[in-house]
Amino acid sequence: xxxxxxxxxxxxxxxxxxxxxxxxxxxxxxxxxxxxxxxxxxxxxxxxxxxxxxxxxxxxxxxxxxxxxxxxxxxxxxxxxxxxxxxxxxxxxxxxxxxxxxxxxxxxxx
Amino acid sequence: xxxxxxxxxxxxxxxxxxxxxxxxxxxxxxxxxxxxxxxxxxxxxxxxxxxxxxxxxxxxxxxxxxxxxxxxxxxxxxxxxxxxxxxxxxxxxxxxxxxxxxxxxxxxxxxxxxxxx
Numbered sequence: 481x482x483x484x485x486x487x488x489x490x491x492x493x494x495x496x497x498x499x500x501x502x503x504x505x506x507x508x509x510x511x512x513x514x515x516x517x518x519x520x521x522x523x524x525x526x527x528x529x530x531x532x533x534x535x536x537x538x539x540x541x542x543x544x545x546x547x548x549x550x551x552x553x554x555x556x557x558x559x560x561x562x563x564x565x566x567x568x569x570x571x572x573x574x575x576x577x578x579x580x581x582x583x584x585x586x587x588x589x590x
Numbered sequence: 591x592x593x594x595x596x597x598x599x600x601x602x603x604x605x606x607x608x609x610x611x612x613x614x615x616x617x618x619x620x621x622x623x624x625x626x627x628x629x630x631x632x633x634x635x636x637x638x639x640x641x642x643x644x645x646x647x648x649x650x651x652x653x654x655x656x657x658x659x660x661x662x663x664x665x666x667x668x669x670x671x672x673x674x675x676x677x678x679x680x681x682x683x684x685x686x687x688x689x690x691x692x693x694x695x696x697x698x699x700x701x702x703x704x705x706x707x
Contacts, residue, residue, distance in 0.1 A: 516695070571637070
């Protein structure tokens, strides 16, 4: 199972919006409403930010939103803040009854 | 409060074995699918395995199939991962995860497995 494809890095200034893409296939991203997004700060465990393609868990800021079109999912962070600087990973269930993560994106707040 | 505490990691020689454990508390363990996810130093997240609520069904990543075995003891609220025939590329922090990708998704801090001679 190949990793989902994400850009290696994305950057933005405080207050701006950025979008991270996550590209898979019809056997994973495009086949199920199961894309989730994780935020990971250095030496910390990942934190769920979005589940089921576009749902936000309780306690997660509404500045984070998820969407999907075909085999590509996206995470948008609006009103970028310094605390958003972290690594972000997407994940999807697959037709092989396994899960696959994305390659990861480093978000830098300029 | 949900807590997942992993243990059992350490330094092991290539070809060796370990049994990782994850002690769960703060939720009804027997109602939750559980997963193991690993992360090599400086690298990305990789899904390893999952097990259903009563332990009767499990799935594995191709890279560990036949070498790793996931299991659980619902009476002890504990998840396990038996890792055999270890290779250098298995070196990683192994995280225990509740309900990966769902609304109740929760992660432990992980236990480090280092495979080296």
